[in-house]
Amino acid sequence: MSNWLVVVGIGLGTYAMRLSFIGLLGTRPMPAWAQRPLRFVAPAVLAALVVPAVTLSEGAIDVTPLGNPRFLAAAVAALVAWRLKNVAGVIVVGMGLLWALQAIG
């Protein structure tokens, strides 16, 4: 039950942020001091999601190819993301490499 309340709370909060300036009738622009931090939300949040997920193995930092194949697979996938800018390609390469390393290990 409380999980449902959390989802509804996030939904309402997200809608409120999407509506915010559109809902206010004026054309008041967003002040620069508020705009500046928002520019860094994407890189900061995404890195905070990715880094622990690919460097931790059973709660400890491990970046060896066989101890934690996810790190190497993610590093190569990052190169693909940089060169190809294609989400599907990143997933195919990353998953493929993880499976290959798991098969060796």
Next chain:
Amino acid sequence: MSPRSALFDGMRSVLPLLIGVVPFGLIFGVTAAGSAIGGGLGYASSLIIFAGAAQLATVQLLTAGSAAVVVIATALVINARHLMYSAALAPHFREFPTRWRLALPYILTDQAFAVSISKYDVDTDPDYKRWFFFGGAISLWTTWQVTSVAGVVLGESIPESWSLDFAIPLVFLALLVPALKDRPSVVAAAVGGSVALLAHDVSYDLGLLIGSLMGIAAGVAAERLAS
């Protein structure tokens, strides 16, 4: 220009972006179905929240048993970029009927914002703007709903040995790399990632929030130093 052609223009403009949305939606559904919160609530979040990265983080944190307030705060920080989109779109939406101004924000996404703002001009007809946005945004919304349901259905038959949960950081990685546009954003990512990693021992679920906030602060500081 008729509403119909503006609608189709909007739909056409998001077509190439759907290639990225389809695997993301499927993976979200598969992950939700395999997690402690289950496919039902997972899918409901596609309707209620309708923001992929925040939905995935929510599933992850709820499965880890994080406190409700931590989950909500984290998801809202992830979604805070919508404030910026709303501010940028507001002058263009000003002449829309009230009903539209209330309804369109529900289907506002990164992609719908990007295609619309690049299409809008000061003298673009408001009717065109309205139908164009609707066409693009509703295509993205529909694709997200269909693929996340398909993922939930598929998810129940996928064995754990496939390590499909790894697709989640891969999706985030695919979004992260193009967000590293300049030096301050690289600093934001480096600090966000390392703080989240170092903080995982304290508490994994708070680490995400603390890392994000420190990363944002570091980006602002780096930008100020550079100017």
